Amino acid sequence: MFSEIHLPKGFKCAGISAGIKPTGVKDMALILSDEPACAAGVFTTNQVCAAPVKVCREHLKYGVARAIVMNSGIANACTGAEGIVAAKDMAAEAARLIGCAPQEIFVCSTGKIGPQLPLDKIEAGIAKLFDAALIENVQETAEAMMTTDTRPKVSVAEIEIEGRPVKIVGFAKGAGMIEPNMATMLSYITTDAAVERSALQSALKRAVDQSFNRISIDGDQSTNDTVLALANGAAETRPLNEASHDWCVFEQALGQVCFELAMMIVHDGEGADKFVTVRVAGAASAEDAEWAARAVANSMLNKTAWAGTYPDWGRIMDAIGYSKAKVVEEKVDIFYDDTQAVAGGCRSGVAQEDLIKVVSQTDFAININLRIGEGEAVVYTCNCTEEYVRINY
Incomplete structure (x- = not known):
């Protein structure tokens, strides 16, 4: 379905089976930037939030990202101190393979609340993800994010900034426990535009408010909601901010990608046919x-x-x-x-x-x-x- 979609310049991705779900089902995904990317994020407002959300919030303060590592099947929520350690270990293992600080790794989990992560499978899966990471692996990555989803969700926008081609590619998963603020949904937005950190955070928040925060499947809010945006500047444009000439073009495209992904989630609502x-x-x-x-x-x-x-x-x-x-x-x-x-x-x-x-x-x-x-x-x-x-x- 998405075999002809390529990521923005400087990004790679992968989706593999690590054995967290039944044999052969993809359950781990990786999004990797060749260079440090500016990072922005919006998370669940549930007072009970998963360990990876807590870790991502801390890492977002660092403001720079090299990779997002996620697993499906187990949410790593309501898992106490052991769950925090597991989320940090996921980040540390990915950072070791890249050669960067653990704070440059964002980790996400989705699935059943309560069980601890099988760290042996997770760590083996991370190594396998890095071996499989390619710019062409969009389909596999989107499939690995799925839980009760019936189909993968990807959206693309192509624009020009300063006369140069810029691409935005977004992934999402979600089909149930969907009601703002966000839901049991994960979304990752990648772009090769250069964007100032505060501007990217503001633009992402506005885009989320008009997309993921405008949908409801069952009125249930999750513990794991996460939307992350990474801008690595590989398109070699000057850093964008709200005062830039092409800012409106970029923000509109970002909003379009988020909105399209949100609509895909509603259309894929658990058991829904309307x-x-x-x-x-x-x-x-x-x-x-x-x-x-x-x-x-x-x-x-x-x-x-x-x-x-x-x-x-x-x-x-x-x-x-x-x-x-x-x-x-x-x-x-x-x-x-x-x-x-x-x-x-x-x-x-x-x-x-x-x-x-x-x-x-x-x-x-x-x-x-x-x-x-x-x-x-x-x-x-x-x-x-x-x-x-x-x-x-």
């Missing part, structure tokens, strides 16, 4: 609009109604009503795509068959107007089917 966009307008504030949109998107009653092609607008009214948003019942309008179901807080009189026709689609929108102010927000979500239960019990 993609639903929830838009709220006319709220008292943007914050109110977001509260209302999230309430609708996270409601299991709504998700199961969508799964059953049942346009129960009452459940939507209920959700916005219990959200933290200011709501005046008599002003609320609700549309399924362009078909109005609710006018002034009451049934619009539209035929039920017309609403069923909308909800029967694999991609539709719930458009809500609170008619109070100018606040707007959008959240991207999916339905919840019996298959979600089968995957997670």
